[in-house]
Amino acid sequence: MDAVIQILEPAEGLSREIGLLVAGLEHSRSKTYEVLSDLSPAEIARKILPTAHSIGAMAMHLGEVEYWWVQSAAMQREMTDEGIKLSHWLDTFENDVDKGFTAEYCLETLKKISSLTREAMTSFNDDGLEMLYTRPEIEGRQVSLRWLLQNLIDHEAHHRGQMAMVKRLMRETED
Secondary structure, rough: OOOOOOOOOOOOOHHHHHHHHHHHHHHHHHHHHHOOOOHHHHHHHHHOOOOOOOOHHHHHHHHHHHHHHHHHHHHOOOOOOOHHHOOOOOOOOOOOOOOOOHHHHHHHHHHHHHHHHHHHHHOOHHOOOEEEEEEHHHHHEEEEEEHHHHHHHHHHHHHHHHHHHHHHHHHHHHH
């Protein structure tokens, strides 16, 4: 039996360490795309419990959080009307109702935000990974770029697991 070799290469066009973190985030996001790709609009919107979030809300929350941490915290920018709309800022878990999202809409929104993240990371190099960032919204807390990118990878995995579980439970109860 041939051995399978899996290597995570740095994302192109970025410094080595930032490239590795971005590659990890992109790999994690690709797994999220797999979970979302075959969902119907009803599955995207369904809440399996009244207090549980829908898969659509979790998917959009991933984009919301990534957009804010990268575009606002790391890039030190204020949220724009365009960014608020794209990222569904404060409209994911806070307003988890059926918005008619399709899998394609969720995937395209996440892809746009991922593209903006990769573009933003070209502004940094490995020397800046430990630089501390703060925002008025996170008063009393400073985070490094390394922490920020690793936190986004962890956050993605956490909610992807939830989405996969909800998907499985929905489909098991439909039979």
